[in-house]
Amino acid sequence: MKPLFLASAALLLFPVALATAQDFPSQPIHIIVSAGPGGSPDIFSRTLAHYLTERIGQPVLVENRQGGAGNPASEYVATSKPDGHTLLAVSSSLAFNDALFPGLPFNRDSFVPIIAAIGSQQVLAVHPDQPFETIDDLVAAAKASPGTISVASPSWGTTGQLGVLLLQDEADIELNPVVYRNATAAFPDVVAGHADAIFVTLSAALPFIRDGALRPLAVTTPERAPSLPDTPTFREQGYPGLVWEDWQGWAAPAGTPQAVIDKLNAEINAVIADPGANAQLVEQGFVPLGGTVAEAVALVDASDALWRPIIVRHNIKPE
The missing domain is CATH 3.40.190.150 (Bordetella uptake gene, domain 1)
Known part of the structure; x- marks a missing residue:
């Protein structure tokens, strides 16, 4: 039964x-x-x-x-x-x-x-007044002055925040990571030049990039982002360890x-x-x-x- x-x-x-x-x-x-x-x-x-x-x-x-x-x-x-x-x-x-x-x-x-x-996709973007045109430029500057280049990210545990650490590991450099409450809080500081760069989701950064307030250096995807076809990937610039989706x-x-x-x-x-x-x-x-x-x-x-x-x-x- x-x-x-x-x-x-x-x-x-x-x-x-x-x-x-x-x-x-x-x-x-x-x-x-x-x-x-x-x-x-x-x-x-x-x-x-x-x-x-x-x-x-x-x-x-x-x-x-x-x-x-x-x-x-x-x-x-x-x-x-x-x-x-x-x-x-x-x-x-x-x-x-x-x-x-x-x-x-x-x-x-x-x-x-x-x-x-x-x-x-994640993008590493810099204030347009920064002299960096490539990831190698940023890495060279970081090696010349360890801990002085500030890189913003939105909140603990975001892949932007973890991406900053991964970049340090892959390039053997010391940056000055600055973790914000969220992306909305981070962008004003970067746009105003209070932080040198930001590692963040592309969709959030795209309006600032299109307005010329930020300049993208690299994206983390295996191929270039359709919305940023002129921006090379990390892989293209010799950093295959910084590829993720x-x-x-x-x-x-x-x-x-x-x-x-x-x-x-x-x-x-x-x-x-x-x-x-x-x-x-x-x-x-x-x-x-x-x-x-x-x-x-x-x-x-x-x-x-x-x-x-x-x-x-x-x-x-x-x-």
Whole structure:
């Protein structure tokens, strides 16, 4: 009788899961973004939210919850009702945040990745008054005066912040890393010349680059960025160790029904495939990705393998 009972229970649960997906969403969806307006998580999330709202018949609202290196925003979502109506904008740091901030009441297992929506190249850019035209120029200056070239990055645990450390390792130089609360806080100092350079997501830097307020030296992707075709990669300039591809996407609290996760994944993939949304993301400096939930999980694992050793090697203790 026991196998028959289990089979009967499974059959009873199947219509419930199906109904959950069909009824979802039953209210507005809130996307919690730990960055401020103008940061890359905010930019791509607002683009997706606009098009997703048109598809699902409920408002998709972006909420900025800044501060605390993104941890308050993450904890808020981790402890939210797992019904798919409160989501978190996530990036590579989802994988290794616990290495930076041990003892937090949440970790990567507190979330279910829904999708890796976009690839987000990192760019190293300098104030236009700086004499550096290439990475070799910057490296030579750093070797001549160790610790004097200030390089800004947005928040602890971003790949911009970790990229500064990786550049020091690869080029055997000493820089003066300056970690800001977020990209929005970092840009004014760099544009005003209070910091010499910035390592940041390209989409956030692109308006400043196009206005001539920043000059890009290199991007971290294997190939040149379509939005910056004249800017060489680190690899082209002889730094193959500074090649990686970031990603950003959305995640739900652990315990969210799989049917809801799958429906969100399908709808967001449809948005990314929309010609208008796709073109807008490219114009903003992103690489539209999309894909399955399993592919998003694999990217989380790959990010952990890349960045956790650097955090451990440098014994990073966020201030």
